[in-house]
Amino acid sequence: MTERELIASLKMGNEDAFTALYKIYWPKVHNFSRLYLTSVSEVEEIVQEVFVKVWEARLFLKEDESFKGLLFIITRNVIFNQFRKSFNENAYKMTVLNSANAEYDLQEEVEVSDLQEYIKTLISELPPRQKEVFKMSREQHLSYKEISMRLSISEKTVERHINEALKYLRKNIYLLSIFLSV
The missing domain is CATH 1.10.10.10 (Winged helix-like DNA-binding domain superfamily/Winged helix DNA-binding domain)
Incomplete structure (x- = not known):
């Protein structure tokens, strides 16, 4: 399936489509998170939270927009929210x-x-x-x-x-x- 088809299937709640997108984009989200975090457990927690948010927002995804861009925005926001909590x-x-x-x-x-x-x-x-x-x-x-x-x-x-x-x-x-x- 193409990315567009996977996103359309994901919007309908297809767990296999979610798993396929997860497998494709997990390494990219993981490596991006490593730029900010040194702890492997923190990175894994961030990646998991990002994909949970994707699942929760699946109905609002648009097949014709950049899924990769959306993932980076979500990842950035999750990381910054974590920083805000941890910094004075x-x-x-x-x-x-x-x-x-x-x-x-x-x-x-x-x-x-x-x-x-x-x-x-x-x-x-x-x-x-x-x-x-x-x-x-x-x-x-x-x-x-x-x-x-x-x-x-x-x-x-x-x-x-x-x-x-x-x-x-x-x-x-x-x-x-x-x-x-x-």
Whole structure:
């Protein structure tokens, strides 16, 4: 079945169509969530919540709209809602205000449907070593120990590179969501 047919079947409550869409999009939602979260259990929880929301909203899906784009919007919102719960609100607001001084217009660079391309752009802007470590972790799925051995650096250095990369990505993706919601 095509994606359009799967969505039409899902709207009618077809669990097999849901399972097929889940199998197709699980890896994409999982990898996207890993950009924000380091805990495997948190990532799995987010992915599960995203697909629960898809099932609950199945009647409102439109066959002619981007299902992938919808999944990324839902995933982003679920993650940001989790961040809001876990961060001190005032510190969070200060971070947003401080980072709002960026001199480029995110709204012109990116539309929600192009979020993956935007993330690739952000990753390409990372310092070379940080980018290398981040890609080894996220794209090659190597452990900190494996990365440290391959690059002859300490595991703590690997961890620092990953944390800094994630911090940069979170900040810029959150700013994007603010600009797009205005």
